[in-house]
Amino acid sequence: MENVLATQLLELSQLIRKARQQWLRERPDVPIGTVSILKLIDEIGTAADGGCHAKDLAERSGLDPSTVSRAVAAAVGQGLVERRVDNADRRASTLALTPAGRDLLAAASAWFSALIGRALADWPAGDAERVSCDLGRLVAAFSAVLEETHTLEAAR
Amino acid sequence: MENVLATQLLELSQLIRKARQQWLRERPDVPIGTVSILKLIDEIGTAADGGCHAKDLAERSGLDPSTVSRAVAAAVGQGLVERRVDNADRRASTLALTPAGRDLLAAASAWFSALIGRALADWPAGDAERVSCDLGRLVAAFSAVLEETHTLEAAR
């Protein structure tokens, strides 16, 4: 069973790579990583009281803090993200999307959603919901085990 | 709905990246791409009459033919894969795993399966099967739409 899942996950990762390449061909000005960053800033910023900090971003994305900082700097340079000192903790930066960043995120979301929509076009009603539910469980299960592995390594 | 799925797929791709990095930390001698290549050679070789050709590999993996050729050359150099002229079409190479390649593939499969097993350890019986079934449908749906997109582009 696990072997079947491993194969499916390998296939899925290959498909995701193809989708990303497709995006890149259509939008060479926007690295896919920027889209991920924008999305996470939006989500975290919406959910968290103090807004989105670089540290949150690094944790959520699993990227190295220096990578996150540089990605944010690039997005700031492109006018997609703004950085402000957090008054509650002046060591930290609060990250937020600019209107341009919002527009780009909306466009990217529409692009990926359209792709997914085409894939699921002839699915019976309710199937997408069920698959999404299962995918959510899978994501949660993996998050837990990979987080645990990461924690064990940090303890070394 | 599609937006939820897009988010989940982004999260899943990040988790897959973490798993791959974990593998790389534990097995720096074995690029993850080599594992994928070995796996595909094994699958295609098992399923196809004439064995596995580089062209099959490129199609299945979505990698550029030159990339595939180089990856195969590296695997041959590491004694994991052997290349033979296909007598049915002497332009083509038939790729097959060596015993060492088989061992490595088995080890990698065990590694990833163990990871997945830990993630699903406390799932109720039958749930993994259901999720796998749903994942298979998702993979098939995406394959179809991305293949179609790829075909349209080739026609340009």
Added chain:
DNA sequence: GCGCAAACTTGCCCAACGCGCAATATTGAT
């Protein structure tokens, strides 16, 4: 036999994504 295409390989150079270390500055907590 010829011409074209298929199958593949290799050299070369590049792109995209990400890591990690070191150094630095500022702020927060004790």
Added chain:
DNA sequence: ATCAATATTGCGCGTTGGGCAAGTTTGCGC
């Protein structure tokens, strides 16, 4: 005052993969 947290930036590197060009050999149809 000391130490840790938060973040940033420079630098150099690693991993994965693309694409072009050129070349060789073989297969196929005329």
